[in-house]
Amino acid sequence: MNIRILGYKDAEQYKKVRLHGLLNSPTLFSSSFEHENNYTVPEIEQRLRPQADKFTLGAFEENELIGIATFKRETGAKLNHKGVLVGLYVMPESRGKGVARDMIEELLRLLRENEGLEQLHLTVESTNAQAISLYESLGFKQFAKEQRALKIDGNYYDQVWMAKEL
Numbered sequence: 414m415n416i417r418i419l420g421y422k423d424a425e426q427y428k429k430v431r432l433h434g435l436l437n438s439p440t441l442f443s444s445s446f447e448h449e450n451n452y453t454v455p456e457i458e459q460r461l462r463p464q465a466d467k468f469t470l471g472a473f474e475e476n477e478l479i480g481i482a483t484f485k486r487e488t489g490a491k492l493n494h495k496g497v498l499v500g501l502y503v504m505p506e507s508r509g510k511g512v513a514r515d516m517i518e519e520l521l522r523l524l525r526e527n528e529g530l531e532q533l534h535l536t537v538e539s540t541n542a543q544a545i546s547l548y549e550s551l552g553f554k555q556f557a558k559e560q561r562a563l564k565i566d567g568n569y570y571d572q573v574w575m576a577k578e579l
Contacts, residue, residue: 414512416519419471419481421458426478427471428457434481434502440538440563440570441502466493470520472503472512479507482516484523486530496524498535513544517551524579532576536562539571553577 419427435446452460461469466488472480480503486496498520503512524530537544539558549555553575562572 414479414510414515415473416470416516417473418463418523419461419469419478420463421461423471423478424454424457424461427461427469427481428452428454430478430481430502430504431500433504434500437505438502439565440541442500443563466496469500470516472507472516474507479504480512480516482513482520484520484533486527494529494531496527496530496533498533501535513547514551517547521551521577521579530579532578534574534576536572536574538563539573545573545575548575548577551577 432446432450435442435444435449439445463469466486467484469481469483471478480501482501483499484496485499487493498517501513501516503516521533524533533553535548535553536559537548545555554577555573555575557574559572559574561569563570
């Protein structure tokens with residue numbers, strides 16, 4: 414497995430993986446399939462261009478993208494000591510192989526090189542015990558629970574907020 418920061422050339426594979434996640438695991442994302450299905454490949458290419466405060470990691474098996482995770486650093490002067498992990502998704506056929514763990518560990522390695530970055534935050538659907546356990550094993554701690562955080566087809570889902578000091 415190879416993990417690297419995605420670029421514009423990865424847009425088509427990224428769109429495929431992201432839409433798969435949005436369609437099949439909607440509680441993992443705050444966005445929706447209907448919204449993101451309208452993005453064109455050129456729009457996704459622009460979205461994937463790495464920046465100092467935002468980038469997306471991809472996990473590849475051979476040349477196929479099997480996992481994605483996006484990092485965004487807060488930009489306000491009083492907030493830029495924090496960043497957030499969003500959109501972590503691993504294709505179903507690649508689960509159980511440590512892909513998510515490896516992507517998070519690589520993200521943490523990269524973030525330790527970011528001057529002034531002190532904390533990484535994330536949210537996870539409150540009944541996703543497997544993900545919560547993974548995050549806790551990597552040193553994330555729960556600090557809040559947002560009730561009714563997501564509303565999907567008339568159903569509400571709570572989210573746990575977690576953080577890790579870098």
